[in-house]
Amino acid sequence: xxxxxxxxxxxxxxSIDASTVSRALNNSPRVNQKTKDRILxxxxxxxxxxxxLASNLRKNExxxxxVIVPRISRHFFSSVISGIEEAAYDAGYNVIICxxxxxLKRERDIVGTLLANRVAGVLLSVSMETNDYDHxxxxxxxxxPFLFFDRHCDIEGISSVLIDDVQGGFDATEHLILKGxxxxxxFSGPQELSIYxxxxxxxxKALEKYKIPYRPELVIRSSLMEIDGAEGAxxxxxxxxxxxGLFSANDIAAIGAMKYLKNEGIRIPYDIAxxxxxxxxxxxxxxxxxxxIDQPGFQIGQxxxxxxxxxxxxxxxxxxxxxxxxxxxxxxxxxxxK
Amino acid sequence: xxxxxxxxxxxxxxSIDASTVSRALNNSPRVNQKTKDRILxxxxxxxxxxxxLASNLRKNExxxxxVIVPRISRHFFSSVISGIEEAAYDAGYNVIICxxxxxLKRERDIVGTLLANRVAGVLLSVSMETNDYDHxxxxxxxxxPFLFFDRHCDIEGISSVLIDDVQGGFDATEHLILKGxxxxxxFSGPQELSIYxxxxxxxxKALEKYKIPYRPELVIRSSLMEIDGAEGAxxxxxxxxxxxGLFSANDIAAIGAMKYLKNEGIRIPYDIAxxxxxxxxxxxxxxxxxxxIDQPGFQIGQxxxxxxxxxxxxxxxxxxxxxxxxxxxxxxxxxxxK
DNA sequence: ATCAAAAATACAATCGATTGTATTTTTGAT
DNA sequence: ATCAAAAATACAATCGATTGTATTTTTGAT
Numbered sequence: 001x002x003x004x005x006x007x008x009x010x011x012x013x014x015s016i017d018a019s020t021v022s023r024a025l026n027n028s029p030r031v032n033q034k035t036k037d038r039i040l041x042x043x044x045x046x047x048x049x050x051x052x053l054a055s056n057l058r059k060n061e062x063x064x065x066x067v068i069v070p071r072i073s074r075h076f077f078s079s080v081i082s083g084i085e086e087a088a089y090d091a092g093y094n095v096i097i098c099x100x101x102x103x104l105k106r107e108r109d110i111v112g113t114l115l116a117n118r119v120a121g122v123l124l125s126v127s128m129e130t131n132d133y134d135h136x137x138x139x140x141x142x143x144x145p146f147l148f149f150d151r152h153c154d155i156e157g158i159s160s161v162l163i164d165d166v167q168g169g170f171d172a173t174e175h176l177i178l179k180g181x182x183x184x185x186x187f188s189g190p191q192e193l194s195i196y197x198x199x200x201x202x203x204x205k206a207l208e209k210y211k212i213p214y215r216p217e218l219v220i221r222s223s224l225m226e227i228d229g230a231e232g233a234x235x236x237x238x239x240x241x242x243x244x245g246l247f248s249a250n251d252i253a254a255i256g257a258m259k260y261l262k263n264e265g266i267r268i269p270y271d272i273a274x275x276x277x278x279x280x281x282x283x284x285x286x287x288x289x290x291x292x293i294d295q296p297g298f299q300i301g302q303x304x305x306x307x308x309x310x311x312x313x314x315x316x317x318x319x320x321x322x323x324x325x326x327x328x329x330x331x332x333x334x335x336x337x338k
Numbered sequence: 339x340x341x342x343x344x345x346x347x348x349x350x351x352x353s354i355d356a357s358t359v360s361r362a363l364n365n366s367p368r369v370n371q372k373t374k375d376r377i378l379x380x381x382x383x384x385x386x387x388x389x390x391l392a393s394n395l396r397k398n399e400x401x402x403x404x405v406i407v408p409r410i411s412r413h414f415f416s417s418v419i420s421g422i423e424e425a426a427y428d429a430g431y432n433v434i435i436c437x438x439x440x441x442l443k444r445e446r447d448i449v450g451t452l453l454a455n456r457v458a459g460v461l462l463s464v465s466m467e468t469n470d471y472d473h474x475x476x477x478x479x480x481x482x483p484f485l486f487f488d489r490h491c492d493i494e495g496i497s498s499v500l501i502d503d504v505q506g507g508f509d510a511t512e513h514l515i516l517k518g519x520x521x522x523x524x525f526s527g528p529q530e531l532s533i534y535x536x537x538x539x540x541x542x543k544a545l546e547k548y549k550i551p552y553r554p555e556l557v558i559r560s561s562l563m564e565i566d567g568a569e570g571a572x573x574x575x576x577x578x579x580x581x582x583g584l585f586s587a588n589d590i591a592a593i594g595a596m597k598y599l600k601n602e603g604i605r606i607p608y609d610i611a612x613x614x615x616x617x618x619x620x621x622x623x624x625x626x627x628x629x630x631i632d633q634p635g636f637q638i639g640q641x642x643x644x645x646x647x648x649x650x651x652x653x654x655x656x657x658x659x660x661x662x663x664x665x666x667x668x669x670x671x672x673x674x675x676k
Numbered sequence: 677a678t679c680a681a682a683a684a685t686a687c688a689a690t691c692g693a694t695t696g697t698a699t700t701t702t703t704g705a706t
Numbered sequence: 707a708t709c710a711a712a713a714a715t716a717c718a719a720t721c722g723a724t725t726g727t728a729t730t731t732t733t734g735a736t
Contacts (some may be wrong), residue, residue, distance in 0.1 A: 097435040116388055117391065
């Protein structure tokens with residue numbers, strides 16, 4: 001019961017060599033069809049299941065790719081994962097999904113485990129705490145191909161698939177300006193992550209275009225959880241002048257702010273218009289529905305996987321880092337419709 | 339670059355035997371401390387990383403458990419996964435997360451891959467399509483311990499960690515009755531899944547308690563996606579008599595119904611009061627907020643993992659299937675507050 | 677029927693780590 | 707200094723599958 005059948009059990013049962021069994025199970029042309037049939041039948045009878053540990057060890061390769069995301073429960077990341085899985089399964093690869101929960105320590109541990117399991121490659125979106133790249137450089141020196149999506153680090157020779165976050169931040173801010181907002185707050189995340197730096201850059205760029213002075217006190221940095229949104233809103237309300245617009249670098253913090261503001265009797269969008277980022281499903285149903293920036297998660301997953309698989313199957317001398325930049329799109333909803 | 343360092347490389351560099359290197363890296367008391375220090379230093383210098391494929395193959399065990407859920411993006415399942423990961427990491431196990439996307443074929447493939455990778459055990463919540471248990475029986479015969487959570491099948495000798503769904507369905511329905519509803523619709527899922535059968539049973543039980551006649555046409559079966567909720571609501575509205583309450587076996591379908599009903603000018607909860615199931619985050623922010631049944635996902639994950647680990651480390655003769663049943667709790671919100 | 681070529685199968689080494697047993701080295705009591 | 711016991715290290719087999727090479731069997735032309 002406990003001891004699984006091996007090719008040797010099949011070989012013994014048929015008085016045949018294990019190498020022939022192995023070749024038969026891999027449908028090698030070197031084995032006679034009749035023999036193959038007998039072996040397959042016996043394998044079935046004994047409930048044989050290939051031991052991938054042994055197979056991968058011998059072949060010195062695995063058909064598994066690892067995926068590291070901050071949180072699987074975020075809609076954006078689960079769409080990316082769906083895209084990854086589709087592209088990977090089509091190519092005959094398995095996928096191991098891991099979440100760092102935004103913690104650097106967990107990210108390090110996960111990278112270690114994936115390397116120890118000799119995955120063929122890794123797709124990752126770094127945690128908010130990732131300000132130290134040793135574990136990633138280690139993976140690079142180790143020769144394991146990997147690729148960033150959405151949240152990347154600047155590491156020589158490593159490709160990434162990104163959203164044009166400057167454009168996204170610009171679009172969000174310009175949209176508020178065109179709706180008549182003059183004093184626009186911004187929730188940003190850790191500046192180590194270029195997505196947040198870029199969304200902020202887009203915000204500033206839009207202000208400049210419309211000649212609205214940039215006031216640093218309107219930019220609030222946090223880890224963008226729901227509670228951070230509520231606190232950010234409180235901070236903005238305490239300013240000596242009124243704000244009439246808010247661009248949050250994610251939907252969750254925008255929603256935290258909305259709940260707080262509604263509770264304070266502030267009318268959205270009339271008193272303050274709001275735009276989020278990521279198009280979480282929750283943004284559609286909250287009242288008022290939240291204007292946001294949609295990111296093509298599924299497509300990001302597919303493209304990232306294809307690029308990674310190319311890298312895996314590429315000769316090491318032809319490697320050249322690519323940056324693939326996709327467009328996001330603004331979805332106008334009630335939180336900014338006035 | 340491509341060829342990873344092995345214990346033999348370290349052994350050769352120090353003119354020492356590989357077995358000593360192995361023991362040193364595993365901190366065996368049989369190796370002199372000075373030798374350990376030298377080995378560790380050299381291992382670090384060469385960027386050594388244990389090959390788990392080889393190690394697990396030799397030891398004939400892995401410290402990895404597989405988790406199969408229908409969808410990682412469902413809040414309930416991602417909370418369960420958090421609970422699993424916490425309990426597993428505490429015990430020194432790694433977790434492989436897989437999603438069946440409610441498809442039997444994918445569930446089968448995943449089970450196959452996990453078995454081929456020789457996971458120590460599997461935690462699973464079956465897909466809506468799972469009406470055939472061959473792949474699970476195969477896993478059982480194979481000797482791989484596994485355990486169901488939330489959505490289970492009746493398989494002799496396999497434990498499960500469940501919610502008292504009859505009670506949950508009863509609570510939801512009774513709540514509507516106490517709010518004055520006389521004609522209550524119910525959205526149910528595939529009857530192969532006992533969670534849906536039980537929630538329906540709870541619904542019927544509550545009707546009986548309050549002497550409300552059970553009308554089969556008020557029970558609509560579907561796969562409970564958002565679109566199914568909208569269609570179900572349409573069907574209920576087309577009945578020759580009015581309904582004034584709706585209990586949906588999940589939140590997503592309840593939300594689909596709410597959107598449709600609001601669009602039709604039906605007032606919630608005044609015309610129709612609604613209760614969902616699972617306490618998805620979205621249920622809190624939709625307008626009106628959705629009354630629902632909260633399931634202790636994190637706790638389910640922790641308990642399931644502890645039980646599975648017990649099973650893994652148990653002698654095979656002492657196995658006895660357990661059913662652990664946890665309580666759910668009703669969260670009253672505006673969709674039923676009148 | 678014979679025999680070279682082709683087809684089928686067997687032999688043996690290997691992937692990297694682990695572990696029981698054997699051997700060598702060190703320790704410390706006399 | 708000697709020697710048995712203890713400590714440290716080396717040897718060798720093994721986990722299960724794969725694969726290059728060697729050997730055996732089959733095929734089919736003469």
